[in-house]
Amino acid sequence: MNLKAKKSKLHCEKHQEELKLFCKTDKKLICLICATGQQHRSHSLMLIEEAIEFYKEQVKSSFESLTEKESEIQKIEQEQKESISGVQEESHNLQSQITSQFAELHQILTDKEQRLLGDVREEEEKIIKSMEKNLQGIQENLKSIQEELSKLQDQTDHKNGLIFLKTYS
Numbered sequence: 001m002n003l004k005a006k007k008s009k010l011h012c013e014k015h016q017e018e019l020k021l022f023c024k025t026d027k028k029l030i031c032l033i034c035a036t037g038q039q040h041r042s043h044s045l046m047l048i049e050e051a052i053e054f055y056k057e058q059v060k061s062s063f064e065s066l067t068e069k070e071s072e073i074q075k076i077e078q079e080q081k082e083s084i085s086g087v088q089e090e091s092h093n094l095q096s097q098i099t100s101q102f103a104e105l106h107q108i109l110t111d112k113e114q115r116l117l118g119d120v121r122e123e124e125e126k127i128i129k130s131m132e133k134n135l136q137g138i139q140e141n142l143k144s145i146q147e148e149l150s151k152l153q154d155q156t157d158h159k160n161g162l163i164f165l166k167t168y169s
Contacts, residue, residue: 022051 010019010029017031025043035045046054 020048021045022048024051 012031015033019029023043
């Protein structure tokens with residue numbers, strides 16, 4: 001055996017023997033002397049090469065299982081992202097629809113407001129025209145009464161009673 005091969009082998013710290021066995025119970029490498037000792041006598045033991053193959057198979061199996069789970073989770077993740085996008089798109093469409101409908105309602109209300117304001121102004125003009133006509137008649141009547149009062153005042157202001165009686169009759 002050459003020097004490099006000997007150095008690459010692992011040795012028991014307790015017995016300085018080459019580690020050739022693996023204790024499955026304690027999950028550690030042991031030498032032949034340790035295997036026959038009290039501490040490992042009832043434990044499940046196997047050759048290092050067998051243990052390496054056994055645990056490589058377990059790791060490979062775990063790796064394959066995790067790879068499969070990873071693939072499933074990535075699929076679920078993609079589905080969730082698509083669901084999120086779908087909800088966002090629906091929400092944006094609904095918001096656009098609401099905005100559009102309210103814009104229509106605002107226009108309808110604005111049109112109705114303008115019609116009602118126009119109707120009120122029109123009615124106001126009719127009423128005011130009628131009232132101004134009445135006011136003109138009242139003012140003419142008042143003017144006529146004031147002219148009559150002025151005449152009567154002039155008559156009563158005459159000092160001469162005969163002239164007063166003459167104009168009065």
